[in-house]
Amino acid sequence: MSQGANQFHNALCSAGLLLLISSSFALSGKLAIQKIKPSANPPHYVAFSRRLPPDKQFQHALDRLTFGPRPGDLEHVRALGLKTWLDLQLHPDQLTENPTLQERLAPLASVQMSVSQTVSVRPLSVIAGDLSEVKLIRAIYSNHQLLELLDDFWFNHFNVFFGKGVDRFTLPAYERDAIRRHVLGKFYDLLLATAESPTMLFYLDNWQSAGPGFAARHPNQKNRRGLNENYGRELLELHTLGVNGGYTQKDVIEVARCFTGWTITAPRQGGAFQYNDKMHDKGKKIVLGHVIPPGGGMGDGIEVLNILAHHPSTAHFISLKLAQCFVADDPPPSLVNRMTQTFLKTGGDLGAVMQTMFSSGEFWSEGAYRAKIKTPFEMVVSAVRAANANVTSASLLSDELQKLGEPLYRKIEPTGYSLQNADWVSSAGLLERMNYAVALAHNRIPGVQVDIANWQALPQPDPMNLAHSLLQQDPTAQTQAAIEKALASMDPRSQVAQNPPNAVPSLIAGLTLGSPEFQRR
Amino acid sequence: MPSRRIFLKSSALAMVGIGSVPTWLSRALYAQQSVPSERKRILIAIFQRGAVDGLNVVIPHGEPAYYALRPSLAISRPNGTEASAIDLDGHFGLHPALRRLKPLWDKNQLAIVEAVGSPDPTRSHFDAQDYMESGTPGFKATCDGWLNRAIPIEEHASPLRAVSLSPNLPRALRGKNEALAIGSIGDFQIKDGEASSAFESMYATSTDAVLNGTAREAFQAVKIVQSIQKTPYTPAHDSQYPNGRLGQSLQQTARLIKADVGLEVAFTDVGGWDTHANEVGPQPHTGRLANLLREFGDSLVAFCQDMGDRMADITIVTMSEFGRTARENGNRGTDHGHANVMFVLGGSVRGGRVLGQWPGLYPEQLYEGRDLNVTTDFRTVLSELAVKQMGNREVKTIFPGFAGPKLCGLLV
Numbered sequence: 060m061s062q063g064a065n066q067f068h069n070a071l072c073s074a075g076l077l078l079l080i081s082s083s084f085a086l087s088g089k090l091a092i093q094k095i096k097p098s099a100n101p102p103h104y105v106a107f108s109r110r111l112p113p114d115k116q117f118q119h120a121l122d123r124l125t126f127g128p129r130p131g132d133l134e135h136v137r138a139l140g141l142k143t144w145l146d147l148q149l150h151p152d153q154l155t156e157n158p159t160l161q162e163r164l165a166p167l168a169s170v171q172m173s174v175s176q177t178v179s180v181r182p183l184s185v186i187a188g189d190l191s192e193v194k195l196i197r198a199i200y201s202n203h204q205l206l207e208l209l210d211d212f213w214f215n216h217f218n219v220f221f222g223k224g225v226d227r228f229t230l231p232a233y234e235r236d237a238i239r240r241h242v243l244g245k246f247y248d249l250l251l252a253t254a255e256s257p258t259m260l261f262y263l264d265n266w267q268s269a270g271p272g273f274a275a276r277h278p279n280q281k282n283r284r285g286l287n288e289n290y291g292r293e294l295l296e297l298h299t300l301g302v303n304g305g306y307t308q309k310d311v312i313e314v315a316r317c318f319t320g321w322t323i324t325a326p327r328q329g330g331a332f333q334y335n336d337k338m339h340d341k342g343k344k345i346v347l348g349h350v351i352p353p354g355g356g357m358g359d360g361i362e363v364l365n366i367l368a369h370h371p372s373t374a375h376f377i378s379l380k381l382a383q384c385f386v387a388d389d390p391p392p393s394l395v396n397r398m399t400q401t402f403l404k405t406g407g408d409l410g411a412v413m414q415t416m417f418s419s420g421e422f423w424s425e426g427a428y429r430a431k432i433k434t435p436f437e438m439v440v441s442a443v444r445a446a447n448a449n450v451t452s453a454s455l456l457s458d459e460l461q462k463l464g465e466p467l468y469r470k471i472e473p474t475g476y477s478l479q480n481a482d483w484v485s486s487a488g489l490l491e492r493m494n495y496a497v498a499l500a501h502n503r504i505p506g507v508q509v510d511i512a513n514w515q516a517l518p519q520p521d522p523m524n525l526a527h528s529l530l531q532q533d534p535t536a537q538t539q540a541a542i543e544k545a546l547a548s549m550d551p552r553s554q555v556a557q558n559p560p561n562a563v564p565s566l567i568a569g570l571t572l573g574s575p576e577f578q579r580r
Numbered sequence: 581m582p583s584r585r586i587f588l589k590s591s592a593l594a595m596v597g598i599g600s601v602p603t604w605l606s607r608a609l610y611a612q613q614s615v616p617s618e619r620k621r622i623l624i625a626i627f628q629r630g631a632v633d634g635l636n637v638v639i640p641h642g643e644p645a646y647y648a649l650r651p652s653l654a655i656s657r658p659n660g661t662e663a664s665a666i667d668l669d670g671h672f673g674l675h676p677a678l679r680r681l682k683p684l685w686d687k688n689q690l691a692i693v694e695a696v697g698s699p700d701p702t703r704s705h706f707d708a709q710d711y712m713e714s715g716t717p718g719f720k721a722t723c724d725g726w727l728n729r730a731i732p733i734e735e736h737a738s739p740l741r742a743v744s745l746s747p748n749l750p751r752a753l754r755g756k757n758e759a760l761a762i763g764s765i766g767d768f769q770i771k772d773g774e775a776s777s778a779f780e781s782m783y784a785t786s787t788d789a790v791l792n793g794t795a796r797e798a799f800q801a802v803k804i805v806q807s808i809q810k811t812p813y814t815p816a817h818d819s820q821y822p823n824g825r826l827g828q829s830l831q832q833t834a835r836l837i838k839a840d841v842g843l844e845v846a847f848t849d850v851g852g853w854d855t856h857a858n859e860v861g862p863q864p865h866t867g868r869l870a871n872l873l874r875e876f877g878d879s880l881v882a883f884c885q886d887m888g889d890r891m892a893d894i895t896i897v898t899m900s901e902f903g904r905t906a907r908e909n910g911n912r913g914t915d916h917g918h919a920n921v922m923f924v925l926g927g928s929v930r931g932g933r934v935l936g937q938w939p940g941l942y943p944e945q946l947y948e949g950r951d952l953n954v955t956t957d958f959r960t961v962l963s964e965l966a967v968k969q970m971g972n973r974e975v976k977t978i979f980p981g982f983a984g985p986k987l988c989g990l991l992v
Contacts, residue, residue: 263856264856264857264911264913267857267910267911268910268911269910274910281912282857282858282911282912283910283911284910284911284912285909285910285911286909286910287856287857287909287910287911287913287915288856288909288915288916289854289856289857289915292703292704292916296704296706302702302704302706302707308703308948311703432790432791462747462763462767463747464746464747464748464763471629471630471851471852472629472630472705472706472851472854474705474706480790481754481790482748483748484749484790484791484794485747485748485749485760485761485794486749486760486761486762486768486794486795486797486798486801487746487747487748487760487761487762487763487764487767487768487798488747488748488761489783489791489794489795489798490767490768490769490770490798490802491747491763491767493770493775493779494767494770494771494772497770497771497772497775498771501772535786535787537781537782537785537786537787538782538786540781540782540785541778541779541781541782541785542778542782544778544781545774545775545777545778548774549774566774566775569772569775570775570778570779570782573775573779574782575782575783575786575788575791575792575795576788578791579788
């Protein structure tokens with residue numbers, strides 16, 4: 060809002076016309092963006108207090124709350140108004156889903172199955188394939204774009220490796236029931252769902268963790284002979300407080316003791332969560348200064364989750380990670396602090412935290428604009444969306460992600476994939492992105508069909524119209540120069556030998572989708 | 581002055597027909613002419629991610645405490661059977677899955693450093709790996725890596741001087757010196773000829789500071805790699821690389837070295853070592869760790885065999901972010917520990933010895949009552965390699981803040 064408009068607004072408020080003004084703003088879809096004082100942050104964050112002009116705001120919204128704009132998306136957001144559009148993304152149950160999505164997902168059936176069904180799927184690689192393809196199809200075609208981005212974020216936060224034992228057939232249920240269900244709900248519910256999930260219990264070995272004496276009393280239970288601190292550690296370090304969140308090695312052990320007995324019935328037959336009291340360490344525990352009296356049961360673990368889910372370090376760590384993903388690698392402290400406050404005040408309401416982030420001045424700032432380099436997943440999906448391609452099989456897109464260093468569901472370590480730009484900029488990675496862009500633009504990826512004739516239909520004769528439409532803005536002078544030079548040096552013979560109408564748009568599109576500007580969001 | 585063509589023919593790098601010879605190659609030509617026999621030494625760093633269980637890699641079979649602490653996991657004392665440790669020096673032995681490394685030990689080309697690790701107590705994989713790659717344990721603000729800082733600054737250096745065999749560039753190789761990530765030699769190119777020069781100029785002129793530098797390096801390297809791609813690779817001496825990640829990375833490294841493209845530093849990593857549960861199978865010498873070690877050892881041996889005499893100029897060092905608990909846990913596994921073991925292999929290694937100061941495994945000798953104690957800082961090992969293998973004496977800049985010993989008698 061300009062200063063003039065602001066003063067006008069204040070004057071009317073004091074005249075008691077607030078209701079009228081608010082509703083008129085709602086009708087116009089105008090977004091209320093919180094102001095921040097530039098002095099709230101150290102000097103190098105100054106760009107985060109420079110508000111984006113309105114036309115860049117629409118582009119920024121699509122860059123950050125979707126997997127990249129498709130043709131027509133920019134006009135749609137303008138027409139709807141930012142506030143309305145944002146509200147719908149934050150409340151996906153109110154947003155109609157893409158009618159073609161279900162049809163596209165139907166053949167990838169194992170993702171919808173319960174664990175008792177997936178356990179019989181053979182070969183297991185079918186599940187791996189389905190999982191990856193569903194993730195890609197959803198990211199490309201779902202209207203609930205923010206939901207898909209959050210699924211990616213939270214799965215990564217609570218990462219599980221597909222290749223570990225029984226996790227190969229429990230992953231679909233894990234993502235569906237533990238993660239997706241809770242991404243805009245309460246953090247505690249999300250945390251509890253992962254803690255009780257057979258997938259996580261198996262991945263971090265907690266299903267085998269037992270208190271003292273269990274082994275002696277049950278010598279036949281060869282796998283469950285004592286305490287395992289793997290889950291206890293990662294719960295504190297990766298899932299909640301963060302490595303600097305203020306816990307000790309002792310806390311790791313004590314937390315692990317609290318979760319003894321959180322196990323799985325018959326894991327290799329796709330068993331469910333089971334609390335086994337006989338495995339539980341019933342001694343007294345002290346976790347982060349809280350005394351958990353002896354003689355407890357499953358409640359010990361529940362209490363730990365409660366403590367962690369509402370801990371200020373958790374609020375800060377989660378807010379920081381969300382800001383790193385959605386705003387910038389090094390987000391301004393003023394924003395992270397406000398998100399932290401929202402987290403604490405609302406008892407960990409993730410929807411509210413997202414709302415704080417998306418109504419912040421820091422988000423809608425020059426500092427955030429185009430500040431993030433797309434991860435391989437974001438790049439591959441955004442290119443398909445920009446090209447408006449029809450995907451009949453996403454399996455080669457999944458292979459592409461392996462080449463780019465982000466194989467889906469295959470991150471071995473519980474840390475998940477990096478949120479930082481620097482980790483995704485490499486010589487091999489950049490070359491491969493360019494190869495992918497060219498292949499996509501020339502329809503050389505089986506299962507992914509680009510309608511090149513559509514590109515032909517764009518206003519001629521300016522070739523930059525196509526580049527503009529793919530980027531949602533003008534290409535840089537350097538990109539434009541490179542494209543023009545390539546067009547000028549096109550071998551006339553090759554134009555005749557191939558399909559003449561396609562050669563030019565494919566060249567432009569391939570160079571645009573592989574350009575430096577397309578690697579950013 | 582010998583003509584350029586003679587040099588080009590005699591190296592595997594067939595660049596005849598390319599319009600201009602890159603500056604770095606011109607300098608190399610003159611360097612070759614002045615001291616033809618001097619080949620650059622090469623350092624290969626291998627990171628075992630996940631904290632490999634060093635106590636079961638090099639078995640302290642002379643320690644009664646080892647057997648007391650690991651009733652289900654301990655590898656038995658050397659007795660000639662396939663299940664038992666392979667004796668090295670009467671006190672230590674190799675895990676039987678590493679038996680193919682024994683000949684290297686016997687030829688004094690394998691040295692082992694025991695009880696080596698970080699002064700920082702963290703048991704977080706992420707932080708500990710970060711510290712070991714940045715070379716500044718305990719200090720989080722370091723942006724670059726020790727291996728990049730260890731490369732001596734050189735004008736007109738080969739673009740392929742420092743390479744990571746991975747799709748992404750690891751922290752250890754980030755920094756001022758050019759370093760490339762090459763996922764696979766065959767894929768390292770822009771497949772569409774028309775697009776290639778367009779992209780190259782687009783990125784070279786781009787004002788995107790995050791992307792243009794890396795892209796420029798990539799395109800320079802592509803020109804060189806193109807000549808290697810044309811020749812299919814056959815390992816020498818019937819060497820057979822395992823199909824897994826490490827085997828394939830080392831094969832690519834061998835290929836790059838033999839192509840004489842100026843490679844001096846290579847980095848690769850291999851994961852899966854985080855054995856909290858079911859580290860062993862029904863018997864201690866079988867199971868998860870054994871399988872990983874077998875592939876690990878076979879990959880190292882394949883590389884050494886392939887490189888043959890050139891191992892005189894090559895040193896390999898292995899490392900892991902920390903070790904694992906001395907005592908087994910309740911799930912036939914081990915948890916995060918402290919000190920670990922490092923291997924150093926190559927022709928200049930003063931091998932056939934276990935270096936470092938063994939602290940013992942009795943309860944009072946353990947770190948925090950649970951882990952092998954660190955008696956050698958990992959930076960001591962890496963400093964010696966930087967100084968002697970890479971010819972970089974500036975240890976203060978490679979390992980800022982490190983006041984410990986810079987040599988441990990590893991290399992000749």
